[in-house]
Structure formats: structure tokens, C-alpha cells
Amino acid sequence: MTIKNKWIIALVAIGIIGFVIVEGVVNPRIEAKHTQYEADQQHPMTHDFTALQKYHSPYMGDFSNLSHLNQALPLHDQLNGYQLYPETFTAQVNYSLDTSEMDKEDLEQILVYNATANFVLIDNLEQVVYQFEDTSHALSREAAQQWAGTELKALQDPVQWDSVVRSKLEKPAKVQEAFSQIVDN
Structure with missing residues (x-):
């Protein structure tokens, strides 16, 4: 060889x-x-908030941005479309999920987390309506800001996000309190 x-x-x-x-x-x-x-990425306490920074937008009318933001949040695998209401600065996020299929506390925690992320990253969004097969929940910017106790813009910093939002969603009693404070209906 x-x-x-x-x-x-x-x-x-x-x-x-x-x-x-x-x-x-x-x-x-x-x-x-x-x-x-x-x-x-399916749970608010382990979700990577820093990955959402690229979806910051001053306008809720940027449908592509809103869509991509919500596709990066918990429950994204159950998304079933969106509806924008520009006259009231409202976004309706539709899910193909019956809420009875989920633990109530988990659902409330996810909705507070997702809505707060939407308000923090979309400057002029005033209300988010989460439409499920059996119910809907409307969450408002003003109520989220009161619950957070700080300007929502400040929560764009991941450290601030963790210390304010995640810390308030750690305990079941705080999740229930947050949900009842933020939900309009």
C-alpha cells in the first residue's frame, strides 16, 4: 500500500x-x-423575556410585529388569529383553546404575563382581549400599570421585568390578585 x-x-x-x-x-x-x-417558553416563570425585545414598537397597528410578539409568548401553540381595533387601540388575540382544559391559576398567570408584555413592548396598545372558545378576558394598560406600580416603559429592561412582573407572579395568591386587578370584565 x-x-x-x-x-x-x-x-x-x-x-x-x-x-x-x-x-x-x-x-x-x-x-x-x-x-x-x-x-x-411555555411558562411565564421560565420564559425568555429578552428574546421579546426585538418586538418593541410604538404602534399597535404594526400587525406583523404584534403577531410575532404573541407567537413568542406562552400559549403561542394555541393561537388562532388576531383582530385589531385601531379606534380603541385594542388587540384581540384568539386562541383555539377551551379554558376548562387548563389550570385556572396557570391560565391567569399566562394572561397577566402576556398582556403585560404586550403593553410594555407596544407603546400605544391600550387593551388586549384574549378570546378563547368558551370565554374572553379583556386586560387594560391602565390597570396593568397600576398593578405593576411603575411606568410600563421601565419594564423593557429585563432586570426590571424580573423584579416587578415575575416576582409578582410567583405565588398563587398574587396571581389571583393580579388577574382580578388587571382584567376589565
């Missing part, structure tokens, strides 16, 4: 070993991290 053939065999062996390592170790680890990240 010539040196050239030995080099070819060595390079093929290295290629095969590299392929096995990438497909057998590296890719499964990347996929596991991605799967865990996606699972974390």
Missing part, C-alpha cells in the same frame, strides 16, 4: 469518526437544548 492510499484511508476514517461524533453526540445535545428552551 502506498503512502497516498494510507492517507486516503486515514482521511476517510477521520471523516467517518467525525460524522459519528457530530450525528451521535453533538446534534442530539443541540436538539435537547432547543427542546428544553422551547418548553421553557
Whole structure:
């Protein structure tokens, strides 16, 4: 066997070993991290708020931005369209979900989190209506700001967001209190 053939065999062996390592170790680890990240995005306490910063907009009429923002929030897998009401600065977010299928506390926590994120990142949005198959909930900017106890613009900073919003949503009693304060209906 010539040196050239030995080099070819060595390079093929290295290629095969590299392929096995990438497909057998590296890719499964990347996929596991991605799967865990996606699972974390379904709950307000583990959701990555910093990923939402790119959706900040001064106008609720930017439908594409509003759509992408809500597709990055918890319950995004149940989204079923939107309706904008520019005369009242209201966005209706439709879900293909019966609320009886969810734990009441989890639903309330998600709605407060999602609505607050919408108000923080869309400057002129005044009300969000979450329409489910069996009910609807309207949440207002003014009530969210009173609940937060600070200007909503200040919550664009992820540290502020965590200290104000997440800390107020940690305990079940605080979730119920927040939901009853923010919901208009």
C-alpha cells in the first residue's frame, strides 16, 4: 500500500469518526437544548423575556410585529388569529383553546404575563382581549400599570421585568390578585 492510499484511508476514517461524533453526540445535545428552551417558553416563570425585545414598537397597528410578539409568548401553540381595533387601540388575540382544559391559576398567570408584555413592548396598545372558545378576558394598560406600580416603559429592561412582573407572579395568591386587578370584565 502506498503512502497516498494510507492517507486516503486515514482521511476517510477521520471523516467517518467525525460524522459519528457530530450525528451521535453533538446534534442530539443541540436538539435537547432547543427542546428544553422551547418548553421553557411555555411558562411565564421560565420564559425568555429578552428574546421579546426585538418586538418593541410604538404602534399597535404594526400587525406583523404584534403577531410575532404573541407567537413568542406562552400559549403561542394555541393561537388562532388576531383582530385589531385601531379606534380603541385594542388587540384581540384568539386562541383555539377551551379554558376548562387548563389550570385556572396557570391560565391567569399566562394572561397577566402576556398582556403585560404586550403593553410594555407596544407603546400605544391600550387593551388586549384574549378570546378563547368558551370565554374572553379583556386586560387594560391602565390597570396593568397600576398593578405593576411603575411606568410600563421601565419594564423593557429585563432586570426590571424580573423584579416587578415575575416576582409578582410567583405565588398563587398574587396571581389571583393580579388577574382580578388587571382584567376589565
